[in-house]
Amino acid sequence: MKYTTLPNTNTKVSKICLGTMTWGNQNTEAEGHAQMDYAFDQGVNFFDTAEMYPVPASPETQGRTSKIIGSWFKKTGNREKIILASKIVGRPSDYTAHIRTTGLSLNAITLALDAELKRLQTDYIDLYQIHWPERLTNTFGVRDYKHDPDDSWKDNFNEVLQGLEAMIKAGKIRHIGMSNEKAWGAMRYMEESKAHDLPRMITIQNAYSLINRVFEGDMAEVSLRENIGLLAYSPMAFGVLSGKYIKGTAEADARLTLFPRFARYSSKQSTEATRRYLKIAEDNNLTLAQMSLAFVNQQPFLTSNIIGATKMEQLKENIGSINVILNEEILDQINAVHAEIPNPAP
Template sequence: MKYTTLPNSEIKVSKICLGTMTWGNQNTEGEGHEQMDYAFEQGVNFFDTAEMYPVPANPETQGRTSKIIGTWFKKTGNRDKVVLASKIIGRSSDYSAHIRTTGLTSESIKEAIDKELQRLQTDYIDLYQIHWPERLTNTFGIRDYKHDPSDEWKDNFNEVLHALDEQIKTGKIRHIGMSNEKAWGTMRYLEESKIHKLPRMSTIQNAYSLINRVFEGDMAEVSIRENIGLLAYSPMAFGVLSGKYIKGIAGDDSRLKLYPRFARYSSEQSTEATKRYLKIAEDNNMTLAQMSLAFVNQQPFLTSNIIGASKMEQLKENIDSIDITLNENILEQINAVHAVIPNPAP
């Protein structure tokens, strides 16, 4: 395994992070434990969850993922050997109103952390993240920002940081991060932390893959110059970058067959780009999954690559990507495809 350091800390994290959002829905508790056992044995010391997991989110399953992690901690005694990340939902949406509707207030942040600690059977979370912005902006597959003057959101960056600071002082969380955030929001958080001597955002968890390199715009410069590490999610684009869908070998229990509404990475252009990337991988004696993950692993702004799998063979292949280095010739071929079909899945 290869390791990096959580920005602005001395915490060593594996460059592969174990994503968990299928546990409690597509995966049983036993399967979640098996994945954690294997990943831990391979040197993965970084796990990521969220209060709303598993996905798709609904009232019946909410929190199951973290409970599965909690029972593993209790069984193995490995809590102090794992860097644990979790998230709080932003302003209510159609898939999170069953959790809360109050937004990111001091009270809701405290309540969310306390409940998550109970589920996880621990007394601290190493990295606590805002799952998505509360303001209306272009998240979750929306290509461009279009201002909505009817948005009732009021600037609360300072309030959020003060609330998180309170929780850091209690010892319940150690470091903080963002998710699905944009350049403006990132810089606003940094501005508030600098001016008011509040905790500083350490990481940003955004989508990043061969077919979604939007992060390489303004966010890459912010990340590198401000030392905000990317935790890349969906590096396999919901399994599209395994090649199984274009090859017609995806099982009935595959993510997009179970949940066809998750079509963020399934456009005609995404499919064409995926076909071209598959040829590059096969011409260079790699699987598309290995090449896709190795590409993410090599980025200079990356802190950790969040991989997730519903099956053990997928998990093993994904973790093994850490041992692959793409040479300049392969990177040139990848960038040639990107030049023709840039970011088909924003």
């Protein structure tokens, strides 16, 4: 395994982070435990979850993923050996109304965090993240920002940071981060932290993959100049970058087979780009999964690459990508495809 540190800290984390959002829906508790056992044995010390998980979010399943992690901690006694990240839902929506209909007030943060700590069977979370912005902006596959003058959101960056600071002082969280955030929001958090001596956002968890390199725009500069590490999610684009949907080898329980509404990475352009990337991988004796993950692993703004799997063989291949190094010739071929079909999945 290879390791980095969470920016502005001495906390060492594996460059591969174990994503968990299928546990409690597509995966059983026993399967979740087996994945954690294997990942831990391979040197993975960084796990990511969220109060909303598993996905798709529902009142019946909400919180199951964290409970599975909590029961593993209790069984193995490994809590102190793991850097644990979780997330609090952002702006209220129909999708998360069963969790919370209030915003990110101190009371909401306190209640959410206490409930999550109970599920996880721990006293603290190493990295607590805002799952998505409260303001209306272009997140979750929306390509362009379109301003809504009727958005009722009021600038509350300072209030959110004060609420998170209270939880740090209470010993319930150690560090804080963003997720699905944009350059403006990231810099507003930086501005408030610097101007008012408030805790600093140290990471940003955004989508990043061969078919979604939007982060390389404004956010890459913000990341490198402000030292905010990327935790890349969906590096496999919901399994699209395994090539199984193109090859017709996807099983009946594959994510996009079970949940076709998750079509963020399935456009005509994304499919064509994936075909081209598959050929590059095969011409270089790599699997598309290995090449896709290795590409993410090599980025200078990356702190950790969040992989997820429903099958153990997928998990082994994903973790094994840490040992794959793409040479300049392969990177040139990848960039040639990107130049012709840039960011087909925003």
